[in-house]
Amino acid sequence: MSTDWERRLYLSAHPFAYPLMRGLARLGPVVRVRGVGVVVNEAAIAREVLMDGETFRKDGPGSPGDLWTPVLGPSVLLNMEGEAHRALRRRLSELFTPSYTEALCARVLDEPLARLADRLARGAVADLVDTVRVMAGAVICEVIGLETRSEDDWRRLFQQGERIVSMVTLRTRRLSDSQVEKARSVLGPLGDIAAKAYASGDETTVMGRMRALGLSEAEARGAAGAFFLTGTETVATFVPRLIALLHDAGRLDAALLAPGVLDRVIDEAMRVTTPTPVMLRSVHRPAAIGGVRVGPGDRVVIATHNCCRAYGPFDADASPHPPELRRLWFGAGPHFCIGHPLAMAETRAIARTVLAAAPLKVVRRSPSRRVLIPSYARLMVRKG
Numbered sequence: 001m002s003t004d005w006e007r008r009l010y011l012s013a014h015p016f017a018y019p020l021m022r023g024l025a026r027l028g029p030v031v032r033v034r035g036v037g038v039v040v041n042e043a044a045i046a047r048e049v050l051m052d053g054e055t056f057r058k059d060g061p062g063s064p065g066d067l068w069t070p071v072l073g074p075s076v077l078l079n080m081e082g083e084a085h086r087a088l089r090r091r092l093s094e095l096f097t098p099s100y101t102e103a104l105c106a107r108v109l110d111e112p113l114a115r116l117a118d119r120l121a122r123g124a125v126a127d128l129v130d131t132v133r134v135m136a137g138a139v140i141c142e143v144i145g146l147e148t149r150s151e152d153d154w155r156r157l158f159q160q161g162e163r164i165v166s167m168v169t170l171r172t173r174r175l176s177d178s179q180v181e182k183a184r185s186v187l188g189p190l191g192d193i194a195a196k197a198y199a200s201g202d203e204t205t206v207m208g209r210m211r212a213l214g215l216s217e218a219e220a221r222g223a224a225g226a227f228f229l230t231g232t233e234t235v236a237t238f239v240p241r242l243i244a245l246l247h248d249a250g251r252l253d254a255a256l257l258a259p260g261v262l263d264r265v266i267d268e269a270m271r272v273t274t275p276t277p278v279m280l281r282s283v284h285r286p287a288a289i290g291g292v293r294v295g296p297g298d299r300v301v302i303a304t305h306n307c308c309r310a311y312g313p314f315d316a317d318a319s320p321h322p323p324e325l326r327r328l329w330f331g332a333g334p335h336f337c338i339g340h341p342l343a344m345a346e347t348r349a350i351a352r353t354v355l356a357a358a359p360l361k362v363v364r365r366s367p368s369r370r371v372l373i374p375s376y377a378r379l380m381v382r383k384g
């Protein structure tokens with residue numbers, strides 16, 4: 001039997017936590033685990049929790065807010081709740097529209113994608129891990145307003161984000177003072193660049209758009225930091241996994257470029273990989289989750305990966321996902337991923353280039369070890 005590479009990536013990233021998490025899925029839809037929290041393994045129940053932003057919040061004890069507020073400031077979407085959060089989301093609803101994000105990716109990625117296409121057409125080996133990291137770095141440079149066309153700059157920015165994200169492990173509840181200082185030393189200068197782009201007010205740029213949408217400089221700066229931390233590694237780790245899944249299923253071919261097919265396959269690969277394998281909430285008032293009583297101070301761990309894997313292994317021909325599952329890997333309700341159109345635009349742009357170069361063979365690959373988001377350390381492909 002061929003290797004289940006997704007399982008291997010998860011095991012290599014989390015050798016102890018992964019078997020434990022998958023084991024919990026067998027214990028029922030909602031399981032209380034001492035020292036961890038109330039774990040949710042079923043998509044419909046997960047969605048109910050995510051939709052109820054008054055009871056299950058991101059700003060209490062044990063929530064991600066605790067983690068990122070010291071670094072990003074108090075008002076950066078992912079640590080906000082209630083009316084202030086709704087108001088900021090409303091103002092940002094037009095920020096990442098599909099047409100704007102498609103245009104942004106075309107503007108930034110056309111050249112590096114042409115280089116990749118050329119490389120593959122010549123029969124050379126390409127490491128899709130490094131290639132996609134550089135491209136994700138390029139997109140995030142554009143988002144925060146760092147003007148550069150240098151691959152080294154793009155790679156450096158990616159690595160800086162990676163260094164911050166790698167401070168977090170599954171057990172991290174708070175960053176230490178020295179970690180906060182280190183993160184701030186990276187985010188400070190990036191915030192300054194973002195603020196400059198904001199001040200120039202050019203509405204083709206993300207920072208200029210935020211100004212036009214009525215955000216203050218501090219809000220726009222905070223949002224840029226949040227995009228940088230949440231929107232780089234998620235995409236960069238996903239795209240090589242998508243390509244590997246298609247390769248291993250014998251489906252890495254240009255037929256997937258037919259209208260409507262690519263998005264469906266990307267959704268299916270997101271379901272199987274779940275780049276954000278868990279979501280955390282803090283309980284703010286007494287409630288029940290799938291029959292399990294919870295109260296203020298309880299921590300809810302939505303095991304998105306378990307919820308999504310309950311629907312079986314990767315299937316490139318899967319019919320549309322049922323409503324309870326729909327895009328759960330991007331969250332649901334008030335905190336639904338605001339960068340979703342950008343993530344899809346980046347993924348589509350890169351996948352189209354790779355698929356157009358098919359048939360391709362994976363000639364070598366290896367998993368990353370002890371990382372937060374399971375990923376390939378390298379994925380070498382060549383025409384063939």
Ligand code: HEM
Pocket residue numbers: 077078079089143226227228230231232234235238274275276279280328329330331332334335336337338339340342343
């Ligand atoms: C494959 C790529 C991505 C995945 C799987 C992903 C996943 C998610 C998930 C699951 C959430 C909700 C978390 C929760 O409710 O606890 C979220 C929120 C968020 N994402 Fe993404 N994301 C991706 C790409 C991006 C990109 C490209 C950006 C921005 C440029 C971004 C920015 C954000 C922000 C700012 C939030 C917080 C929104 C809020 O709390 O209101 N993400 N993402």
